[in-house]
Amino acid sequence: MEFLKKRSIKSFLIFTLTMVIATIMTAGYSKAEISYQKVKSKTSMIYYTTQTIPLYKSIKGKDIIGFLTPATPVTLLSPLNISKKNRIKISVNGWSFKEAPSVVYYALGERIILLRLSQNAISNRIVLKEKKDSYGNTWEQVKVTGWIKGNSITNNISYVMDKARKIYEARCSACHALRPPKMFTANQWPSVLETMAKNAALNPEQKALVVKYMQMHAKGFVGRNVVK
Numbered sequence: 001m002e003f004l005k006k007r008s009i010k011s012f013l014i015f016t017l018t019m020v021i022a023t024i025m026t027a028g029y030s031k032a033e034i035s036y037q038k039v040k041s042k043t044s045m046i047y048y049t050t051q052t053i054p055l056y057k058s059i060k061g062k063d064i065i066g067f068l069t070p071a072t073p074v075t076l077l078s079p080l081n082i083s084k085k086n087r088i089k090i091s092v093n094g095w096s097f098k099e100a101p102s103v104v105y106y107a108l109g110e111r112i113i114l115l116r117l118s119q120n121a122i123s124n125r126i127v128l129k130e131k132k133d134s135y136g137n138t139w140e141q142v143k144v145t146g147w148i149k150g151n152s153i154t155n156n157i158s159y160v161m162d163k164a165r166k167i168y169e170a171r172c173s174a175c176h177a178l179r180p181p182k183m184f185t186a187n188q189w190p191s192v193l194e195t196m197a198k199n200a201a202l203n204p205e206q207k208a209l210v211v212k213y214m215q216m217h218a219k220g221f222v223g224r225n226v227v228k
Helices: 002-026 031-037 119-124 157-171 189-199 204-215
Strands: 046-049 053-056 064-068 073-076 087-097 100-107 110-117 125-132 138-149
Touching: 046 157, 064 119, 064 138, 087 110, 100 119, 100 138, 110 119, 119 125, 119 138, 157 204, 189 204
Parallel strands: none
Antiparallel strands: 046 073, 053 064, 053 138, 064 110, 073 087, 087 100, 087 138, 100 110, 125 138
8 A cells, every 4th residue: 555655646746747847848838839839740840930930041140041921831850949049940842933043932833932032042042953834934943941930830821821811801801892812813912912901001921921821822723732
């Protein structure tokens, strides 16, 4: 009996210590941040940016080489750390117009911007292959590697899309009836939303979210199976 009593006390102490450590590690983060930052599975390493964020050249320093737009898919190359003080290594895959290599798009001919690189960071791209579109323009499939803050991504793209949709429905319905995303193609929406964003008084981040939402639900979008 004495043995069982000591064993029960030991188990209770271990459980209590585990809970205390978990509380300390998650302190300062909202429930949404904690739940959305959990790894989906051991084999899933694709995450999405929750907002416009800087891409750094290295793990430390202020060497920003570009900016990622909201809902950009990134591949984790280092362990996930949700602290805003720590950076994680990621890679971005997309397509660049050969004559304008500083902008990385979602797909060949699909002008959904994923990343804008600074001019001196174009050399950071790794060109995987080249391909011509139906107009004869040359596109390059590229990969860019860099570092981002650990609290700026989620494995649930619906989290980002829902936030963008709510902004669109709340702010863009004041002047006119809401236009369905399928009304225009992904390439048409940015120019269509230019005037609408001004009339709705959207700030740059709100505009970036709405543009990405409309593009990723647009008519003929090739990645429709990625979003909900």
